[in-house]
Amino acid sequence: MALHIEKIEKSKISEVDFNNLKFGQVFTDHMFECDYENGEWQTPKIRPYQALSFDPSAKVFHYGQAVFEGMKAYKDDNDDVWLFRPDQNQERINKSAERLDMPPFPKDYFFEGLTTLIKMDSDWVQKGADNSLYIRPFVISTENCVSASSSNKYKFMIICSPVQAYYAGEVRVVFADKYSRAANGGVGYAKAAGNYAASFYPAKLAAKEGYQQVLWTDAANHEFLEEAGTMNVFFRVNDTLLTAPTSDRILDGVTRKSIIQFAEDKGIKVEVRPVRVTEIIEAAKKGELKEMFGAGTAAVISPILGFAHKGEKFELPKIDDSYASFIKKSITDIQRNKAEDKFGWRFQVK
Numbered sequence: 001m002a003l004h005i006e007k008i009e010k011s012k013i014s015e016v017d018f019n020n021l022k023f024g025q026v027f028t029d030h031m032f033e034c035d036y037e038n039g040e041w042q043t044p045k046i047r048p049y050q051a052l053s054f055d056p057s058a059k060v061f062h063y064g065q066a067v068f069e070g071m072k073a074y075k076d077d078n079d080d081v082w083l084f085r086p087d088q089n090q091e092r093i094n095k096s097a098e099r100l101d102m103p104p105f106p107k108d109y110f111f112e113g114l115t116t117l118i119k120m121d122s123d124w125v126q127k128g129a130d131n132s133l134y135i136r137p138f139v140i141s142t143e144n145c146v147s148a149s150s151s152n153k154y155k156f157m158i159i160c161s162p163v164q165a166y167y168a169g170e171v172r173v174v175f176a177d178k179y180s181r182a183a184n185g186g187v188g189y190a191k192a193a194g195n196y197a198a199s200f201y202p203a204k205l206a207a208k209e210g211y212q213q214v215l216w217t218d219a220a221n222h223e224f225l226e227e228a229g230t231m232n233v234f235f236r237v238n239d240t241l242l243t244a245p246t247s248d249r250i251l252d253g254v255t256r257k258s259i260i261q262f263a264e265d266k267g268i269k270v271e272v273r274p275v276r277v278t279e280i281i282e283a284a285k286k287g288e289l290k291e292m293f294g295a296g297t298a299a300v301i302s303p304i305l306g307f308a309h310k311g312e313k314f315e316l317p318k319i320d321d322s323y324a325s326f327i328k329k330s331i332t333d334i335q336r337n338k339a340e341d342k343f344g345w346r347f348q349v350k
């Protein structure tokens with residue numbers, strides 16, 4: 001595969017304060033891009049990170065035909081760089097693309113582009129427990145035409161951003177009882193840009209009440225707890241972990257599936273089944289709801305300290321033997337090459 005490479009003249013890395021990063025605001029020196037035209041993906045390129053220029057009629061601006069992924073690279077004490085289950089992201093971006101009627105991006109282009117880009121910008125992968133390089137592959141429709149139909153031109157890109165924690169403070173959620181994120185037969189399972197755009201207004205209303213996230217419920221009756229948009233969600237009732245099954249409304253999160261496999265391997269009882277709003281409220285009232293946490297690439301594993309439902313507020317108890325802390329430490333140790341990788345999840349960038 002031919003990969004065209006154009007390097008920057010001078011890195012901007014010395015301008016970056018790696019101890020004070022706000023999530024997703026700083027980008028590395030290079031970016032990967034590949035255009036789809038005349039029914040095929042053209043020669044992929046790595047170029048200096050820069051602004052792009054589009055015609056105002058480009059379809060992505062009008063119809064939101066856009067999908068993305070979130071991945072992270074980690075640097076260990078020997079300066080080796082690791083990815084976590086990148087095959088899952090490569091497969092998922094094409095599942096998302098298929099749902100939005102976009103062409104699949106070839107696996108060999110994805111891996112060649114990803115690994116070459118990370119090697120070129122490897123100084124931007126900082127060591128240390130809270131540091132990682134967030135990787136954002138995405139595809140947008142670029143045909144210049146405002147008719148409401150699929151595009152015949154696309155752009156696939158990968159950009160990278162050094163990050164620390166996604167949630168800097170405490171996380172509390174409000175259970176959705178009016179707005180919905182996804183419906184049966186819709187695009188909820190895809191990482192489609194519009195899923196996120198649609199959540200911003202309800203999220204703003206929740207933030208005004210002091211909640212960092214909306215925990216989405218099923219669109220039909222708001223009876224079952226589904227996911228939080230930026231993360232899947234787990235509930236610990238007594239010593240059992242509960243999480244909703246994936247469906248066409250719920251993202252098949254890589255962190256989510258890794259937690260399920262890891263927890264089961266450690267003998268923790270995991271139930272993957274529809275989780276009723278009422279059972280979580282009952283469990284909270286009886287003191288049986290020990291923990292709630294979100295799981296995602298950006299969010300890692302984020303404890304949820306409380307929730308609200310129709311104006312009723314609940315705080316979770318402080319807990320010594322937290323599953324969230326144990327699982328987070330264990331999985332991040334695997335990601336950072338500090339622990340045995342018995343599931344074969346780590347992928348070295350070399």
Ligand code: COI
Nearest residue numbers: 070071230296297298299
């Ligand atoms: C990720 O965890 O990578 C995501 O895509 C969530 C994002 C909206 C920050």
